[in-house]
Amino acid sequence: MDQNTDDVRRKRPPERDLDAMDRKLLGVLVEDATTSYAELGERVGLSPPAAHERVKRLRRSGAIRRVSALIDPDAVGKTLLAFVHVDTTGWGKTQALLAIEECPEVEEIHSVAGDTCMLLKVRTESTHALEGLLARLYDTPGVKATRSYVVLSTYLERPVQPGTTSDWPAVVKG
Amino acid sequence: MDQNTDDVRRKRPPERDLDAMDRKLLGVLVEDATTSYAELGERVGLSPPAAHERVKRLRRSGAIRRVSALIDPDAVGKTLLAFVHVDTTGWGKTQALLAIEECPEVEEIHSVAGDTCMLLKVRTESTHALEGLLARLYDTPGVKATRSYVVLSTYLERPVQPGTTSDWPAVVKG
DNA sequence: TCTTGTTGCTGAATTTCATTCTGCAAAAAT
DNA sequence: ATTTTTGCAGAATGAAATTCAGCAACAAGA
Known part of the structure; x- marks a missing residue:
C-alpha cells in the first residue's frame, strides 16, 4: 500500500x-x-x-521494482506466446516503437544486436489474434519486416533471481 | 504467508x-x-x-501463480540480457533440456516452431559470463548450435496482464 | 410453484502482523 | 579519544488480515 x-x-x-x-x-x-x-x-x-x-x-x-501478483496466462485466456523479430528503418524512440508500446499484447520490447532491430515478446488469445497484431505491425510506418517464433511449450519461466555467480556451485567438467 | x-x-x-x-x-x-x-x-x-x-x-x-517481489536486474548485477536460440538433436524432455534447466542464468526456456528448437532468455553479469554459459551449452550433449541476440536496451517489460481483447479499444485504421 | 441448498456478499468481532518508537552497541568519522 | 552514524533488538501501537455470523439472490429439485 x-x-x-x-x-x-x-x-x-x-x-x-x-x-x-x-x-x-x-x-x-x-x-x-x-x-x-x-x-x-x-x-x-x-x-x-x-x-x-x-x-x-x-x-x-529500486532494487525491488514492485510487488506483483504473477498471473497464469492460460487462466486469462492468453494461450499463445510468441517472440517476434522486427526489422525497422530507424533506431531509438522511433514512431514504430511508440506504436508498438501501445499494443497490450506486447509484453516486452527489446532492441537487440544481430540481424534484426527489435525483439518482441507477445501473448495473445489465439493465432488469429497474433495475425491481427502482425497486421497492425506491418501497417506501422518504419516496420520493414517481421519474423515470428511461436512457442510450442514453455519449460522454464522464473523471475529475476538475486543470486550472483559466486553463489552458484561451479560446474566442473571432467 | x-x-x-x-x-x-x-x-x-x-x-x-x-x-x-x-x-x-x-x-x-x-x-x-x-x-x-x-x-x-x-x-x-x-x-x-x-x-x-x-x-x-x-x-x-492457480490464476495467481504467486506473489513475487520483482527485482531490478541491474541492482543485482545482471546487466546483460540475451536471447539464445538453440538447435538440439532431440525433442521434449531431453538430456540437453535438463542440463539447461540447471543453469541459474537461464530465466526462460521455450520450445519454438521455426528454424530452431529452443529459445532461451538469459541474464548474466557480463559478456564474459555469457560466453561461459554458451561454452557450457556447447559442451552439452544434444546441442548442435546456438545463435545469440544480445539486448542493447529494453523499452518495455511488463508482467502478464489480465485484460482480454474485448477490453482494449479497437485500433481503427483510416 | 414452492422448497431447499448453495453461493457470494456485508458488517462486526477477533487476531495477527506491519509499523513505530526507544534505546543500545558497533563502526565510521572527526 | 570523542562524536556521529548506522543497524539492530525488544516493546508498544496501530492497521490490516482473517474469521465469524447472518442475509439475500440464485439454482436445483420436488
Whole structure:
C-alpha cells in the first residue's frame, strides 16, 4: 500500500551495495512476497523490524521494482506466446516503437544486436489474434519486416533471481 | 504467508471462469500486490472480506501463480540480457533440456516452431559470463548450435496482464 | 410453484502482523 | 579519544488480515 509513495522510478545508484543479507531477503521475497516480516527475519537471521527496515530500503533504492501478483496466462485466456523479430528503418524512440508500446499484447520490447532491430515478446488469445497484431505491425510506418517464433511449450519461466555467480556451485567438467 | 499452503501447483481447470470482477482484481494486484483488501475492495466495488474471498480463490485456482517481489536486474548485477536460440538433436524432455534447466542464468526456456528448437532468455553479469554459459551449452550433449541476440536496451517489460481483447479499444485504421 | 441448498456478499468481532518508537552497541568519522 | 552514524533488538501501537455470523439472490429439485 505504501510502495513507492515517493514515486522513485528513476534509476539511482543504490545507496549502498547489496550485501549477502539483502540477497537472502530478496531470494525469499522473489519466491513469496507475502512472507511476514517475522518469518522473513527468522529465515535470514534478523528481528522483524530489522528485516522490515532492509526491505524498505530495497524498495526505496529500486532494487525491488514492485510487488506483483504473477498471473497464469492460460487462466486469462492468453494461450499463445510468441517472440517476434522486427526489422525497422530507424533506431531509438522511433514512431514504430511508440506504436508498438501501445499494443497490450506486447509484453516486452527489446532492441537487440544481430540481424534484426527489435525483439518482441507477445501473448495473445489465439493465432488469429497474433495475425491481427502482425497486421497492425506491418501497417506501422518504419516496420520493414517481421519474423515470428511461436512457442510450442514453455519449460522454464522464473523471475529475476538475486543470486550472483559466486553463489552458484561451479560446474566442473571432467 | 499462507500462499499455497496446500501446495496446489498442478494445473487444474479453474473452478469457474473468471468474471469481470476477477479481472479487475487481478489488474490491481498485478500493478501492486501490497494493496490492502480495504483499498482493493474499494477499487473494484466490494467489501474487504469479499475481495479477500475472491483473491483467495484466484490463488487456489492457480490464476495467481504467486506473489513475487520483482527485482531490478541491474541492482543485482545482471546487466546483460540475451536471447539464445538453440538447435538440439532431440525433442521434449531431453538430456540437453535438463542440463539447461540447471543453469541459474537461464530465466526462460521455450520450445519454438521455426528454424530452431529452443529459445532461451538469459541474464548474466557480463559478456564474459555469457560466453561461459554458451561454452557450457556447447559442451552439452544434444546441442548442435546456438545463435545469440544480445539486448542493447529494453523499452518495455511488463508482467502478464489480465485484460482480454474485448477490453482494449479497437485500433481503427483510416 | 414452492422448497431447499448453495453461493457470494456485508458488517462486526477477533487476531495477527506491519509499523513505530526507544534505546543500545558497533563502526565510521572527526 | 570523542562524536556521529548506522543497524539492530525488544516493546508498544496501530492497521490490516482473517474469521465469524447472518442475509439475500440464485439454482436445483420436488
